[in-house]
Amino acid sequence: MDQGNTAFLLIAAALVLLMTPGLAFFYGGLVKAKSVISMMMLSFGSMGLIGVLWVLYGYAIAFPGAEGTLFPWAIDGSALGLNSLLETPEGAAYPPLAFVAFQATFAIITVALVSGAIADRAKFGSWMVFAGVWATVVYFPVASWVFNFGLAEDGSFAYGGWITHGLQDVFGVGAIDFAGGTAVHINAGAAALALALVLGRRVGFQKGANVPHNPPFVLLGAGLLWFGWFGFNAGSELAADGTAALAFVNTIAAPSAALLAWLIVEKVKDGKPTSVGAASGAVAGLVAITPACASLHPVWAIVLGLVAGAVCALAVELKFKLGFDDSLDVVGIHLVGGLIGTLYLGFFANNTGLFMGGNGAQLLVQAIAAFSVMIYSFVLAYLIGFVIQKTMGFRVKNEDEIAGIDTSVHGEEGYVLTDAR
Template identity: 50%
Template sequence: MTTALPDSVFGTFDTGDTAWVMISAALVLLMTPALAFFYGGLCRGKAVLNMMMMSFIALASVTVVYVLFGFSMSFGDSLTGTGDIGGVFSNPFALWGSDQLMATREVDGVTQVVMWGDTGIPAIVFLAFQLTFAVITVALISGAIAERAKFSTWVVFTVFFTVLVYLPLAHMVWGGGLLSGSENGFAAWIFGTTDGAATVEPIDFAGGTVVHINAGMAALVLALVVGKRLSFGRTTHRPHNIPFVMLGAALLWFGWFGFNAGSELGADATTGLVWVNTTAATAAAIVGWLAIEWWRDGHPTSVGAASGIVAGLVAITPACGALTPVGSLGLGVVAGALSALAIGLKTKLGFDDSLDVVGVHLVSGLWGTVGIGLLAKESGLFYGHDPKQLVVQIVIALVALVYTGVLTTVIAFALKPLGWRVDREEEATGIDSAEHAETAYELA
């Protein structure tokens, strides 16, 4: 049952800010096809179509869920004022189908629309922007189970993960829930409040917890539940199309400006700072990754440079509004080095994270989230402040890890009757032909 919106949510939008957020939403939407190219190139040629389709179907299924009730579940309370459920999620039916967001009213001859908080953008535009975050988060997970998972089971997983994991976590961090800076959040319970807000607020500017720790932890769970590829540990799995990988990384970097700078929800000086920080951290991460490769393997590689791009983007995502450009360089170079070292752990620990979602997104997502407590100019330990911010950042990272880990495990085992794996012969001959009756390349 939908809920009527109070008069207080109506207002007149700022055309410049609205245009910027719409452009940003389009940039973030581009990131999912970009991810398809990045992941597709990293796969073997007999699995590239299936890998790309896993991203494209996430775009479809998550969008349907988000338009019907996903936005309401994450952000409905902020508009309706009806209260959330335990600080974990809002009423999924309060804004069912989002038709209420198109309501208008006339005040002194001026048409007012439903606005998102005290920003200058309409709520329907904020919905469009947030929808793209939900899509890319789910698509990211697919890289951990490349070349062996049933497409049908993956489709069902995208829906359950969105509803049970992503939407509540987005509410907890961004929608005024337990991990936000609201007076009902955990930081307020620990350190107290001032004027209705926590004295030390958790910082996740654009999705370190909600997107990257979330996707990375889910990827680890699925890699363990689904199991290893048949040839894991016996055959070297080389990328079949490195130009695809480089193209995907370039498009991800381009789209990430919408991801990070768009999260300011306006075109202002902070938006400019975020743009510079995003570029600085990403460039430094390439250096960090290639330095490790050069030292460890003797050669800097194209795939390493592309992976460094992603590691830097992941790390700066939560921190991009809180750091200086120099601090962003430091965050980025450490992220690139850490992720370059981390990707080797899957062989030592014996789990098959096919495309290094854990090594890149989980590791750099954790570093970026926790690194805020060290490098944030206004509250970081390295700038002479007390450790409160660091404590808060560690707690939100741990809560995200545990929440996603537990819920994804439940979902993964609940879907086992559907079957996670294609059969051995289909995996050996190629999942593209088995699952989609297609091949990427027709070779004489």
């Protein structure tokens, strides 16, 4: 067992777990002061619930081994409760549980990302039901489609899901998704759009009606997300090597460029660059580079960041034109950014993209992967959300929304400015 790689993977897992509290700050700063507790609790609720489900059966669905390679939904019964993963096979690079822990943090952050679309108006209990069902029937299977690394006889992780290995068998190349552009960002963004449609618009929804109450929280959250993202991207190599170093550098280059591009768009369009724009631009670049971080020259990573930052800055305005209330721009940043990063690889991926290797098949499989995940996630998220809304109710009462859902849902206030005692 390589103790260096084991340490690298465990540290990467800790970094990715930090992203969810970072997301809570990022989202919490964007909402109204009277719903900051509710917003942050959606992320922390995801941490608790998905962490348990992952141990009980999530890993067994997401990583069913070779028998699940070409099937869209499978389960490894021996991995339920992680029973078959407690011992480290001889010759393995690291304990299987290190990989289990790393992937658990991916599941947690993906579910938490969805919550940004339903800010200011969702019941906590209903969200927890949605999170558990959606993770079970959408995230865990989709993770299998993209990652599905099983243990080979020599103790190494092998195999791949239908999006990677399966498409390669058909088209000669598999889709590239190094760290989860499809499984995490497109997946969460599509589900967010579905939930935004199910819950409907907030009271008084219009451009300029909902101003972020705490931009410093947004900047803090973006900083924590960026910090954790190094574990997300570089850690996905599962080894401290040159590929991890490339992913690390690209995780600096792309979001830096995206931050600048977003600010330029803001300056041209609105006259002023904003702190929230800087934070959002960095996150858009991080989203876009996620699938591509190990497959691009750093200069092309900068180009990707510029494209993602500019396009996502424009895409967040679509909710006002199309009339859906994606409260915190999960669609405009994660769905659009994930699509950009995934499809960009079809053109510029090292040695195989259309412009870098003359391979049109790479663009085709990238599109198949991206839109398959998007459609699957959107349809099932809409159905799950619709059933919850029609049974136990998903949205709070309008009067509770107006008064502030921190007190009505959690009995707490984010800011107690006076001492009544």
